[in-house]
Amino acid sequence: MSRRVRVALKVGVWAACLVPLAKLLYGFWTDALTANPISYVTNELGQTTLRLLLISLSLTPLRILFGWGWQMPFRRLLGLFAFFYVCLHLSVWVVLDHFFDWREMGADIVKRPYITVGMLAFSLLLPLAATSTTGMIKRLGAARWRQLHRLVYFAAVAGCLHFIWLAKKVRVDPWVYTAILAVLLAVRAWDAARRFARRRAGGRAPSSSSSSSSPAAPPRAHARPVPPR
């Protein structure tokens, strides 16, 4: 990918990620945040978080299914934007909705499953955001870092549960997010199972403890040589 294309893509992703915030600011400016702005803004920020989480979780499945790689560098950016929006979401709840009434919020976290699970989703994202820098990857080591960042699956599941539990039963949209997440996770599970099976087939006579270093093991998708066009 040429440098210019890469920069253009990056600018595009940044712009797209800032659109929801811009929409809310414009709505605030033009007094178009409905009659109940706090509730509206909370909901918009929450849904934007979920959308960004799902988009960031869709990049690897795209690689698995189509062998694309150009999108992979955007996982960090998209993930961090998801975290940015969840921070705004939570701040609106703390500041505008409950106005620092810690007692009331504490009671809600304990008593209301949708808030409990929402808080859980947020706390799962915290270590991921904290270790998102290249320096942290080096410090943790790629393997451990990767393991840690699998928490994002649980965060996404908790996020969907949060939405399902807070919405009225007849609403469809929480289930749309959940269905998309299920597909995305299923693609990964299928890929992992496939790799595991291949590794077993190729590693019948393990000469070393590390099966992945077995010469029969197929190369990982991302390491696949790029076919010439």
Place this chain on the structure above:
Amino acid sequence: MMRLKDSDVTPEPVYLNRRAFMVGAAALLVAGGESAAAAPPEPAPLKATPNPKFRGEEPPTKYESATTYNNFYEFGTDKGDPSRLGHTLRPRPWSVVVDGLVAKPQRLDIDEVLKAAPLEERVYALRCVEAWSMIIPWIGYPLSVLLKRAEPTSKAKYVEFTTLKDPEQFPAQKPGLFGLGGGLDWPYTEGLRLDEAMHPLTLLTVGMYGKVLPNPNGAPVRVVIPWKYGFKSAKSIVRIRLTEEEPKTAWNKAAPQEYGFYSNVNPTVDHPRWSQATERRIGEFRRRKTLMFNGYAEQVASLYTGMDLKKLY
């Protein structure tokens, strides 16, 4: 499996695919709730005498808020849907049937409904089960006027309200994909005990803010029961039926453990998923405490003496 250096993984991409993906991602981000901005057509003025007993201590909610922030699932689940799509409802011609356990079943044209009693204006608080509230100057008269006209028999114990079912006028009543409409079991029905329905606070409502009832608010005729959560106050009513058995109600059918038959505003009985102790008054910043029976305890508490309101929520 995960590498962050973007120089690593760069298969020769198809430009269109990238662009399509980014456009798709952007569209996904842009999509989602739009604000209700379009002003609905102005309903005709409706004269009414203010009832001094219900002048209201607090200023009414902005008319624009009261007509653009509504739960009226016949138009969709978004609060902006009723004002955005409300024009599809035709409030005239319209008639209301009063039947069931009555000596004189009625079929009233909307004009007869409007003339059945002198119209009065009453400022009531409206508390939604979602913990927000408004102050609304309604126009109407006590429902008891209409019920008495039909002469309920001694067997009648309950009143059932039925909202119009017509997918042409209520778009969300159309069956959805694979039956996943995301809607309620149409038509919308609600109910009251007969003594609740006969209570002087229960208002048969045909207008608000000095105007004919706007479509998003349940045109042309609805009930308003100010001490109960908003969903009890059925909109766009076509039938009022008196029954011996407790009527099935739409929300109770959808989620029985969450929405009971009584659904009185009660700060001490939480919704299973959220607290009902506080509410946000539309137009205000801080939450305020929710009052027992939405502030009408003096008038209605006696209806429920001896009842366990935690069980009969």
